[in-house]
Amino acid sequence: MYEVELKFRVADLAALESRLAALGATLQPPVVQVDRYFAHPARDFAATDEALRLRQVGDDVAITWKGPRIDATTKTRREIELDVAALGPGAATTAQWTELLEALGFRRVREVAKRRRTATLDWQGAPAEVAIDRVSGLGDFVEIETQADAETLDAARERVEALARALGCRAPERRSYLELLLASG
Secondary structure, three states: OEEEEEEEEOOOHHHHHHHHHHOOOEEOOOEEEEEEEEEOOOOOHHHHOOEEEEEEEOOEEEEEEEEEEOOOOOOOEEEEEEEEOOOOOHHHHHHHHHHHHHHOOOEEEEEEEEEEEEEEEEEOOEEEEEEEEEEOOOEEEEEEEEEEOHHHHHHHHHHHHHHHHHOOOOOOOOOOHHHHHHHHO
16 A cells, blocks of 8 residues: 655645635544654665654554655655554553564654644545644644555545645645654754
């Protein structure tokens, strides 16, 4: 499965939310996500354009591998995400998985904390998700994404780009939040 995504900085959240409402989307209450990224012990993920992330949302924890981006305009990449059975409260599960990964030679790189509000809508006959993020240390962003398989990648890219235009989003940011935070020092 592939995640097809575009991300944009947001200057006017109220205008974005109004456009979403006009398209029939309903925003969900905000959640706090904390993403802990790891470096591979024998492979440079920055060079291979990959990521390994442990995400905690409340007591829910998932581990995700993101493959390299496969095109020059969107953030389309293969993604494998596995829910992690809770070993206790979310923080305890995250700590235990961190301990396991570090024991295997992975090294913690950085945490990315954000407050996220999501909306789902049917766009051009397929589901799309819009996430409005307030990222600690970076500011406000919107991510527009859909899922696709190898046969539907081109159509998915076109749908995401069309939804971005409908929301008034310009100048996509291809770097991940992790890359942006690392670049900011």
